[in-house]
Amino acid sequence: MEKVRKSLKISIYTQKGGVGKSTITTLLASVLHYRLGYNVLVMDCDFPQHSLSNMRERDMKSIMESDYHKRAAMKQFQSINKKAYPVIKSKADSALDLAYDYVDRNPVEPDIIFFDLPGTANTQGVLSALKAMDFILSPITADRLVVESTLAFCEAFLALPVAGSDEHEQALWLFWNQVDGREKTGLYEAYNSVIQDLGLSIMKSNVGDSKRFRKETDDTSNYVFRSSLLPAEPQLLKATRMDLFIKEFLKIINH
Structure with a gap:
């Protein structure tokens, strides 16, 4: 049980779908x-949607059906071993x-454990799992409802007491996602000012909006995102x- 403490527990979390x-x-x-x-x-x-497990199944199928992705996967797994x-x-x-059990049973300890949690905070176990995270990163978009509900949740969550003796340092960071380059920067500056006034942390970098986010590896495209x-190809990350x-x-x- 002790060794999992070294693995960083991180959740990209938001209540908004x-x-x-x-x-x-x-x-x-x-x-x-x-x-x-x-x-x-x-x-x-x-x-119940388990979107990441379902994505893994689709990825395995896509790699078997595409020569491009099959070659990329073989090359990758040989080189990283x-x-x-x-x-x-x-x-x-x-x-x-389950995460602690996995770490106890496996010789290679994960450096990072990502927890993809349900967006409904009153789902059983969500708040206690979030309280156990070392880092929570919360995506927001330039939509008033998204920003207001996220800020309200962050304030309420940070005010919650820590259960039991598991008191540890925890950092919560907001970040802008799906940023359209044509949107006025003044909008983001105004929101950032509100976020800072509330004493919340916001990342300097933001993630651009792109159709690629909605596109998975498949047998029709010769790139990976x-x-x-x-891993996503460097030029697409850029x-x-x-x-x-x-x-x-x-x-x-x-x-």
């Missing part, structure tokens, strides 16, 4: 595990125990500013 928490989790996990040398474990607790990161299906209230078996986001993410978790 459609703002990209599962997509960002996958992009981060794949770049960290396949390209940057981290060992990653993903807990898919988003019951490790397996794909595990995606473990669970409910929110058993996710921590959203995949649980291959085009969506995910490269800068990942750099800042690593700075935050390693400081």
Whole structure:
């Protein structure tokens, strides 16, 4: 049980649907595990849709059906000499125990465990799982309802007492996702000012909006973006500013 404490527990979490928490989790996990040398474990607790487990199944099927992706996968797994990161299906209230159990049973300890939790905070186990995280990153979009509900949730969540003796340092960061380059920057500056007045942390880098976020690896396209078996290609990370986001993410978790 003790050794899991070294694994960082991280959740990309928001109560609002459609703002990209599962997509960002996958992009981060794949770049960290396949390209940057981290060992990653993903807990898919988003019951009942379990979108990350279903994505892994689709990715495996796509790789078998596409010569381009099959070659890319073979080359990758030979060069990094490790397996794909595990995606473990669970409910929110058993996710921590299942993660600890995985770590106890496996010789390679994950550096990072991502928890993809249901957006409904009153789902059993969600708040206690979030309280156990080392880092929570919450995506927001330039939509008044999204911003207001996220800020209200963050304030309420940070005010919650910690249960039992598991008091540990926890950091909560907001970040802008699905940013349209044509939107007025004044809008973001006004929101950032409100966020800072509330004493909340917001990342400097933001993630651009792109059709690529909605596109998975398939047999029609010779590039990789959203995949649980291959990392997004560097030029695509750059085009969506995910490269800068990942750099800042690593700075935050390693400081």
